[in-house]
Amino acid sequence: MLFKYEVEGGNFSKAGFASSEIKKILKQINIDAKIIKRIVVALYEGEVNVVAHATRGTVLADIDDKQIYIRIEDEGPGINDINLAMKEGYSTASEKVREMGFGAGMGLPNIKRNTDWLNLTSNVGEGTVLEMKTFF
């Protein structure tokens, strides 16, 4: 099953929409609550990343009875040093974003912790593609 959601850069009030929708789907196909939580936390962090850094993005989810594959693609500044971005506490978020309680540098590490497979690619000045898988 394919699901697609748009994410608007800069609109923090809408961050969490895709994760809420995906959560509803996963509850309906009777996925264990703890696994749902991991997926939702990872996806929410991913959405916040797009909102905080990019101009726009899309969330694509593919769900079957064994796993969920999520691809978050954005148009934005991209990531200079992926290894650094994966480090806890490292953040390039603006002062404005931090004032809103985001940008503590925990996003990507938190996503990594909550997924079974993760792939991050980025082109500076163009955008970022984050792929993740969680097995049921």
Added chain:
Amino acid sequence: MSAENQYHALSVNESLCYGCTHCMNVCPTDAIRISAGKAYIRRDWCVDCGECMKACTVDAFYVEQDDFDKIFDYKYRVALVPAVMIGQFPSNVSESEIFSVMREIGFTHVFQTEHTVDVINERIIEEQMKENVKPLISSYCPAVVRLIQVRFPSLVDHIVLVKPPIDASALFFRRKLQDMGIPDNEIGLFYVTPCPAKIAAVKSPVGEEKSSVNGVINMDFLYNKVLLGIQGRAGKGTRAAGDTLPNLSAKSILWSLTNGETPYVRGRCLAIDEIHNVIDFLEKIENDEITDVDFLELRACDESCAGGVLVVGNRFLTVERLHKRAQLFKDIHGMPEDLEPYTDYLKKKLSIHPVEPRSMLALDEDTGKAVQKMLQVRKMMCYLPGIDCGACGAPNCQSLAKDIVQKEAQLSNCVFIQRMMEKNKKLHGDHAIRIIEKVWGKDRLDKDCTKLGAKNEGM
């Protein structure tokens, strides 16, 4: 307790229900369907919040209560009265007058539900000190506990495993009377309830084997009885108010209202009332969007228990009166004297078993089958108009799609699909009318000038 054994307090009076969509549209768990012109409640989906009853235009919902005469099965007949009951009466009616009339109509003792609030409070704080999930969610409102079971099964571990005031006070007063030499089987404890959820909690408690309450009386019923009594006696009572009970503190008086619990628990606490607000917030908690809250006081009714569907008076006036009362007793602090010796006994008895999830959201227990059904639901949604009109007898297109996949409805239940089928010569007009009558009742589309809002309404 299995879902099939769940007691539900809300029922539909089929002779009054004329089949509209008000209740179905407000039900927060999508538990209502219309069939043959009547509303049906899906028992295992219902959380007894009472929203349907509030929305009904013809009072077709009723709350099953115990027969009042059942109190006379007991030699000692105890009424457990919550503060919001006192808040129903204007301020010139005193608490002792209310209690004295209650003794005239048959109770031997009248006690207040919030008598044990201080012990509950201490137990909640003890739970907070343990290594626990965050935020803890109060177990006060039984409709919220049930809502979490059916809609937020992943959050059941957040519920504080401490009994609410109704059970705690029932335990205390029963024990106190026993200590006065009264045999247990002669004590009948009756709770005066502001809502159906509390009845359901007494009849089939979540997290305990058996409630120590013997019966439940609806607050609206008792209010009328007491008001008649007060008006009839014109100042000349035949009975005193009974054993003078210690006056309750402001904290106890306000415990059942919004922000009743939050000032007395540790850390960052939030109070949220009204079931849709509660659902919105629980969604955020479930998504881990909010992680720095320690305690949540969640109540299904707007203005908490003052907004209960069985509370007669205006909820804002009730809140105002109780705040005035609390102001009057603002100098009373700490535990009622008679409760102190029972603190240890009660504390031990206040724990409840972990609350079991019983999700009603899964399309199938088997994920493979559920995915197949989900695919079918999504396919159905390609055809359904997305108008969410409810004319099919389900609350929205999504619900109809699920009902179809679960073989509980058909695509042709949708009136718009019917028009398309007629246009494509796949359905005869007479057949379409028969389908509509199956949902909305026979002759439902005939002219009827006595219906609500029509020119001969009620004649």
